[in-house]
Each structure stands twice: as C-alpha cells, then as structure tokens.
Amino acid sequence: METDKRSTILREGFLVKRGHVVHNWKARWFVLTPDQLLYYKYEGGKRDSCQRGKILLKDCTITSPFLEHENRPLVFKLQTQHGVDHFLEACSREERDEWAADITAAINKLQVTDGAMTHQKDPAKSQLHHINLSKVMDSMYDVHSGIKLSNHMEQGSTYSNCFSGSAVVDWLVFMQLALTRVEAVTLASALLEEGFLRTVGMKSVEALRTAALSEQFMDDSTALYSFPESLKKRGSVKAERSLSAVELSGKVVKRGYLLKQGHRRKNWKVRLFVLRSEPAFLHYYDPTKDDINPVGGFSLRSCLVSSLDDNGVPSGVKGNIQGNLFKIITQSDTRYFIQAPSHQEKMDWIDAIREQT
Known part of the structure; x- marks a missing residue:
C-alpha cells in the first residue's frame, strides 16, 4: 500500500512568518511534507490542531538567504507557482540553511516526478557568486556573531x-x-x-x-x-551591545526558539533564546519584533536547571502545555519555566546550560 505523501513529515519546527495582509511577523509551527509546507498556531504551548495555512511546493522557487528585510538577516523566501511570496525567518544561519536545503530537495523531487527536471537550470551554479557574497554579508551583519560597530x-x-x-x-x-x-x-x-x-x-x-x-x-x-x-x-549592532556590553560580549554557544511562560500573566510565548559563554548569560528575544535588544536575560552563575516530568502540571506552571518542560532557578531565586519543541531539544538545552553554570 502506497504511503500518503502528506503523512510523511520531513521536518518540523518554529519559523517566524510575515503576514500577507498585515505585514507583521508571527511565530508559527511549520511541518514540511513531500509536497507542501503546513503551518499552525501555537496556543498555550500546544500546537493548534487547525492548520493556519499551507504552501504547495510544486513549482515553488526558493531564495535563501533573502536579504531585503534588512533587520531580519535570517529570512528565506518561498514563491509559489502563482507568484505569491512567503517570507520565513529561522533562528540561526544553520537552521535557515537546513530548512532551505530540505525544502529545495522536496521541490526538486516533485520536479523529477513530473519529468521537468531536465528543463530546470541549476540555481546553485548560476547564482553561486551572488549567494556566496550575500552569505558573507549576512554573517558579517549578524547581531550576535557579526563584526562590531x-x-x-x-x-x-x-x-x-x-x-x-x-x-x-x-x-x-x-x-x-x-x-x-x-x-x-x-x-x-x-x-x-x-x-x-x-x-x-x-x-x-x-x-x-x-x-x-x-x-x-x-x-x-x-x-x-x-x-x-x-x-x-x-539601528546597528552597537545598539544591542550598549544595553550591557559585558553580558552581551560572550561567545554564542547555542540559539533556538523555545516557549517561555510569562512571569505575570503566565501565558506561553515563543522566544528566541541565545546562550553565551564567558561570561555565561541566557538572553531571550521577541522574534515578532524588529528590535535587536533582548527582552530579558540573566546570568547563569549559580543557576539550577532541571528537567520537569511530563506527567501532570508542575507547581507554578499554567496553561495547556505539551511537555518537554524544564525549569531554571537563578541566583536571585527567579524561576523560569521553558518548553522545548521536542524531548531531544530539551535535553540539549539543559546540557548546554549546565556546562555554563
């Protein structure tokens, strides 16, 4: 019996998407299948069962990196066969390149299936010079690891x-x-x-x-x-560094999208977390905003990080959670509750944080 293409998940995770009508940016959960890219809303730390949209991959073209959003250097663009543009942002260059590679592979496989591959130019060869320079520029302009202004x-x-x-x-x-x-x-x-x-x-x-x-x-x-x-x-890289030159001067060890529970309203929101060493700090950013300054962060000195059991709702946690929870207690006894998209990512983050405490 032939497997339904749509039941095969090639990749999934958070991306930040620009809206079509109102050009605001929103974090969505994306699921890549062999013939389409589906996206969902996240409510209370749980994926909405109702998909918010889909992008059919047949005859799509992808541009990565897409550098016209000057305050968002990690964007790539998907254009459908009808000329509709979708702008998607990843949490790091590595994530962006992996998403782009997997989507490109899916598009190429669909073209092979349709017998159209012989008519397609190799975009990698024709744009090699341009893409290389763009990637160098992208790296140089990166908020966290780019050149200092x-x-x-x-x-x-x-x-x-x-x-x-x-x-x-x-x-x-x-x-x-x-x-x-x-x-x-x-x-x-x-x-x-x-x-x-x-x-x-x-x-x-x-x-x-x-x-x-x-x-x-x-x-x-x-x-x-x-x-x-x-x-x-x-606003320049300098603007971010002036916030606190010392705490933002460390080497970036890890970055990615995680869900964080708010301290006051206890609601869950997707945040871009950036872990730095020497000095060890964990900062988080609002990926829907163009502001390059973190909305919060703390020193990892004397922090305690622990995995939380997925059975039941731990004390201090509210909302319809999906699991993969961990907790960080700072030196000043502030508690942060964080959800990772998967068990593996949770363990990776816990290990990375423990190395810095």
Whole structure:
C-alpha cells in the first residue's frame, strides 16, 4: 500500500512568518511534507490542531538567504507557482540553511516526478557568486556573531557605526571565510564592489578612487568602512551591545526558539533564546519584533536547571502545555519555566546550560 505523501513529515519546527495582509511577523509551527509546507498556531504551548495555512511546493522557487528585510538577516523566501511570496525567518544561519536545503530537495523531487527536471537550470551554479557574497554579508551583519560597530575618528571628524579595514580582514579570517589576509582583502574588495560595504572618511574613499580592482579595499586600521545606508534602519549592532556590553560580549554557544511562560500573566510565548559563554548569560528575544535588544536575560552563575516530568502540571506552571518542560532557578531565586519543541531539544538545552553554570 502506497504511503500518503502528506503523512510523511520531513521536518518540523518554529519559523517566524510575515503576514500577507498585515505585514507583521508571527511565530508559527511549520511541518514540511513531500509536497507542501503546513503551518499552525501555537496556543498555550500546544500546537493548534487547525492548520493556519499551507504552501504547495510544486513549482515553488526558493531564495535563501533573502536579504531585503534588512533587520531580519535570517529570512528565506518561498514563491509559489502563482507568484505569491512567503517570507520565513529561522533562528540561526544553520537552521535557515537546513530548512532551505530540505525544502529545495522536496521541490526538486516533485520536479523529477513530473519529468521537468531536465528543463530546470541549476540555481546553485548560476547564482553561486551572488549567494556566496550575500552569505558573507549576512554573517558579517549578524547581531550576535557579526563584526562590531563602533565610533572612529579621522582627521578631526567622528564617524559612528563603522569599522576599520583591518577589523574586516581580522573578522573574515577569524570566521574562516578567508584563509589568509590577502584572500580576505580580495573578498572584502568584492563586497565593496557589489555595494555590500561602503567607504567612510577620506582614506577609504581615496583608495577606492585611485586603486586597481584588487587593491580597492585597504587592510588598514585607519581606513574606515560601514554597511550601506539601506541597512542602517536596523539601528546597528552597537545598539544591542550598549544595553550591557559585558553580558552581551560572550561567545554564542547555542540559539533556538523555545516557549517561555510569562512571569505575570503566565501565558506561553515563543522566544528566541541565545546562550553565551564567558561570561555565561541566557538572553531571550521577541522574534515578532524588529528590535535587536533582548527582552530579558540573566546570568547563569549559580543557576539550577532541571528537567520537569511530563506527567501532570508542575507547581507554578499554567496553561495547556505539551511537555518537554524544564525549569531554571537563578541566583536571585527567579524561576523560569521553558518548553522545548521536542524531548531531544530539551535535553540539549539543559546540557548546554549546565556546562555554563
């Protein structure tokens, strides 16, 4: 007996989706099957049994990364065969790339089934150069692991939210996007040529005007560069770091969507959690808002984290929960109740947090 395509789940998890009519962003639970992408609302920490929508994958095209939402660098776009655009945001570059790969594989399999694969160009080959540069830019602009923005002086003038040429080269080599400083300069020159970076101040402007193509970008601590004006609406990476430079300066160890119970209303909401080390902090963000600042967070020093039994509702927990619960008690005795989408994710988060306490 043939298995129904729709009964096979290829992937599922939280994504943040932009609305069609009102262009607000909402966290939804997505389920990928061989021929469609279904999405559901989450109420009280439980998936709504009534699906909110579906995207038929036949003849869809996917663009990942999709960089036109300048304050949301982790978006990818799905366009249906009727030209309807769906904008979806993942919690990390890895998650976005995995979703995009699984959706692309499903679309390609449908085209093979229809005998149409021979007529399709290989988008990866035709857009390789563009996608590579876009991904570099995406990484560089990432709130949590991107290049640091700061104020610089040049010839008596102060320039805000920019970085030096040598800082760009340092970052490209550190992130292993280039093996050597020479490679990094070539890559940075390509970013400059394509408009992903812009010159700031006299020194970099003059270098761009007079240098040969391979020497347009300067590996120099006094040559200044910045992101293009179209990205400035985001408020810059510096805005997040000024909230608390110390607690947000740690290395990102883990990030993902989890459900958190509110302290006052006790309602459950999807939050983007980011775990950092040295210093160890856990911050959470509202993924529906464009604000890059966390809505809350706490030090993991002397915290206690524990798994909660799925049988019954633990004391302090309200609502129609689905399980996979864990609890964090901070040094100041504040209790956080959190639900993971799966048992495995719950255990992964608990292990990761324990390593930092």
